[in-house]
Amino acid sequence: AQSVAQPEDQVNVAEGNPLTVKCTYSVSGNPYLFWYVQYPNRGLQFLLKYITGDNLVKGSYGFEAEFNKSQTSFHLKKPSALVSDSALYFCAVRAPAGYSSASKIIFGSGTRLSIRP
């Protein structure tokens, strides 16, 4: 069965410092991996995704994520945090076509990112 874990409920970072939000996954085959962001009282917004190819994926708002197959991780990163990055971040995984679970995307429990001025 596919699953995704976000081991930290909350991450606190000072503005201007680099940030990392962790995500590990378990899925058969080569996965599709996603990061979404949720601002207060809003729906989820797509940030970036990994399909295949370069392990470093660049997305919206200066975020990037690194796919590491050996560690089954897809950590979200940003070199210099902004106060406006404060939000709830979700990692998600989907099995590739051909697997019985391919129709479903599984979301992690979310990590609240708080950037202090």
Added chain:
Amino acid sequence: NAGVTQTPKFRVLKTGQSMTLLCAQDMNHEYMYWYRQDPGMGLRLIHYSVGEGTTAKGEVPDGYNVSRLKKQNFLLGLESAAPSQTSVYFCASSLVNRGSDTQYFGPGTRLTVL
């Protein structure tokens, strides 16, 4: 282009009452989804639809029904609401259901069942 919209935004029900949540998308997407979001549990898929007139069960379908009579609309019904259904409900859509496709989410409906 409004994207994905949901009505209502908030609702309070008493146990046993029924209601319908409406999701509409104007992106001509084939696939639509209903999720519920609970603290510490991420999003869980309730039902989804692969096209007009078709629906399928997700991860947590019990107590809910859905209908997709028109391509642009996906309705979620609660026939007899229970306190366990207190949650925030999100609708999403995607162009197709390839694994790499991005889902687009609505703003959510906050439902409280007393």
